[in-house]
Amino acid sequence: MPPTLWNRSFVIWLLGTAQSQLGSALAGIALSFLVLHQTGSAGQMALTLACALAPNLLLPLAGAVVDRMNLKVPLIGADVARGLLQLTVGGLALAWGEVPLWLVNGAAVLTGLAGIFAGPASSAAVPALVPEQELTRANGLIGGVSQGAWLLGTLVGGYLVTAFSPALAIVLDGLSFLVMGALLVLVTLLPRERSSETSESLLDSVISGLQLMRRSRVLLFLPVIALLLNASLAPVQVLLPKLLLGGAGAAGYGQYLAAESAGMLAASALLAWIGARLPLRRTVTLGLALLGGALFLLLQFAAPPALLGVGALMGVAIASVNTPITTLMQQMVPPAFLGRTFSVLMTVATLGMPVTLLALAPVVDRYPAALFFNVAGGVTLLMALAWTVVALSERKAPDLMPKSQKAGAS
Numbered sequence: 001m002p003p004t005l006w007n008r009s010f011v012i013w014l015l016g017t018a019q020s021q022l023g024s025a026l027a028g029i030a031l032s033f034l035v036l037h038q039t040g041s042a043g044q045m046a047l048t049l050a051c052a053l054a055p056n057l058l059l060p061l062a063g064a065v066v067d068r069m070n071l072k073v074p075l076i077g078a079d080v081a082r083g084l085l086q087l088t089v090g091g092l093a094l095a096w097g098e099v100p101l102w103l104v105n106g107a108a109v110l111t112g113l114a115g116i117f118a119g120p121a122s123s124a125a126v127p128a129l130v131p132e133q134e135l136t137r138a139n140g141l142i143g144g145v146s147q148g149a150w151l152l153g154t155l156v157g158g159y160l161v162t163a164f165s166p167a168l169a170i171v172l173d174g175l176s177f178l179v180m181g182a183l184l185v186l187v188t189l190l191p192r193e194r195s196s197e198t199s200e201s202l203l204d205s206v207i208s209g210l211q212l213m214r215r216s217r218v219l220l221f222l223p224v225i226a227l228l229l230n231a232s233l234a235p236v237q238v239l240l241p242k243l244l245l246g247g248a249g250a251a252g253y254g255q256y257l258a259a260e261s262a263g264m265l266a267a268s269a270l271l272a273w274i275g276a277r278l279p280l281r282r283t284v285t286l287g288l289a290l291l292g293g294a295l296f297l298l299l300q301f302a303a304p305p306a307l308l309g310v311g312a313l314m315g316v317a318i319a320s321v322n323t324p325i326t327t328l329m330q331q332m333v334p335p336a337f338l339g340r341t342f343s344v345l346m347t348v349a350t351l352g353m354p355v356t357l358l359a360l361a362p363v364v365d366r367y368p369a370a371l372f373f374n375v376a377g378g379v380t381l382l383m384a385l386a387w388t389v390v391a392l393s394e395r396k397a398p399d400l401m402p403k404s405q406k407a408g409a410s
Contacts, residue, residue, distance in 0.1 A: 005134040009187040013129055016183040017142060018149040020079070023176025025153025026160065027086060030169035031108075033161050034089075038098050051105045055112035056350045062116040063343025064205035067336060071125045071189055078118035079181035085111050086174030093167030119346050124338035127330045128189040133276045136327045140272030143323050144265050151261040192335035209340030212333070216398050218281075219332055219341070221390045222325050223348040225284070225383060229321060230352030232295065232380045235372040236314075238357065238364055243302045252304050259308040263315020271323050280324040281391040287320030288384035295377035299370050332397050 035045045066074050085107045092099045130138040160169045200208070213219045244252045271278060294314045301310050325345075333341045364372065 003131070005130050005137055007130070009189070010129045010138065012183050012187050013125075014141060014145050016180040016187075018145045019176050020180040021146045021149035022153040022156075023173035025150045026157040026169040026176075027173035029154065029157035030161055030166035030173070031089075031104075034093060034099070034166035034170065035101070035104060037166065039101065044101065048101075048105055048108050051108040052112045053350070053354075055109060055116050056347060058113075059116045059120070059343040059347040059350070060206045060209075060340065061202050063120040063339040063341070064202045064209070066117060066121045066124065066339030066343070067205065067209075071121050071128065071192070072184060072187070074117040074121040075125065076181045076184045078114040078121070079177045079184065081114040082111050082118075083174045083177030083181060085114075086170050086177060088174075090167045090170030090172075090174055093170065094165070116343075120339040120342040123326060123330070123342040124192075124335070125189055127335065127338070128192055129187075132331065135330050136278045136280070136323070137272045137275035139323045139326050139330075140268045140270075140275075143319060144268030144272060147261055147265045147268060147319075151258065151265065154257075154261075192338075206340060209337050209344065212337050212400055213341060213344065215400055216332060217390050217394045218328065218397070219400075221387060222329060223345050225288070225321065225325065225387060226345055226349035227352040228379060228383050229288075229291070229318075230349055231356040232291065232376040232383075234353055234356035234360060235369075235376050236295075236298065237353070238360055239369045239372060240298065240302070243369060248304050248307070252307065255304055256307055256311040259311030260315040260318075263312035263317075264319040265315070266312075267316040267319035268323065271319065278324070280328050281387075283320055283324045284328075285384050285388050285391070287317045287324070288380055288387060290320065291317035292377045292380035292384065295373050295380060299373050332400060334401050337400075 031048065032045050035041075035048050039045075089099055089104060089107045092103070126138055126142070127135065157169050160172075213223075240256065241253050248255070271283075290313060294310055294317055297310045297313070298307075301307055329341055329345065330338070360372070
């Protein structure tokens, strides 16, 4: 176990995370505008986004694969693959002016496939980078650095796309992935226990991960929180831009998103400062309560500058839920199962937003916005209450160490 938080590997990890998130934010804007400039179709832009997200359906299987190998293999492999793909798309766009849409969408699918291995591996790697008592501080720092880099990348990305071209931003994203891959070579991850059931199929590995989660009510409830958290934010994505029409407009919505990011950044910094003293379960309850309150406030203050305060509160709430959830899973789950359990969490969280958006699409224009914000706020507050009951019913974390590993340890 590393003796301190600020060891060489963790510092390199933070630096790599910052520049990688910066590049991803650049490309997030650039890819949309590349497709839009070539086709003039929002539908084609949505198709490209869907191609990038479709591989998330395979996340549980990817998590099972991650648990069978050294974490540096999927981490470095995913970064190199994504870097080469982005360089190919961006380079062809610079050389040709336009890139065939089939190539853009194919690269989006492959980039998404690489991402489903990198996501669980990144979360599983943190306990191998820092002492256990520093996990909260480490996750707060990673969240703050990621959010700060993402905010900067969003601002810079808009400028690059406007002043130069989307292709340049995509090339920079490709370079950032390759830099991250190179930095990971310098990172030392302590060996972790890997599943001894090497003969089981990938599907059986996924099932064994789910069975482990079922042994803890707290662990089983965390994906439910992730699902409903993302679902409750869907009305904001759909209705807030509409509420701002005729007023602050797109600029006001951009300011709201910036305020939300600033709130997440500030909360992550605070959580990192508190560190091991943070009561994780109570912080999740507080975050959910703040989020529910912010959803109720959105209707009352749907215009700047008051809207910016609500956005910042929303960001504080989101960070106050996400960081403790991640830390709880890293503390409770045996290392051999971290890839699978985090992949379950990510799969469920990913489904929350699109499923809710699809459900809202046919009815969102028929009813007043107040109905949807009030329902979202009410559900979030009920979720805070349900989480409190679950957390109180399991004050002591159960022993989730597999029997085979216990026998080996003895």
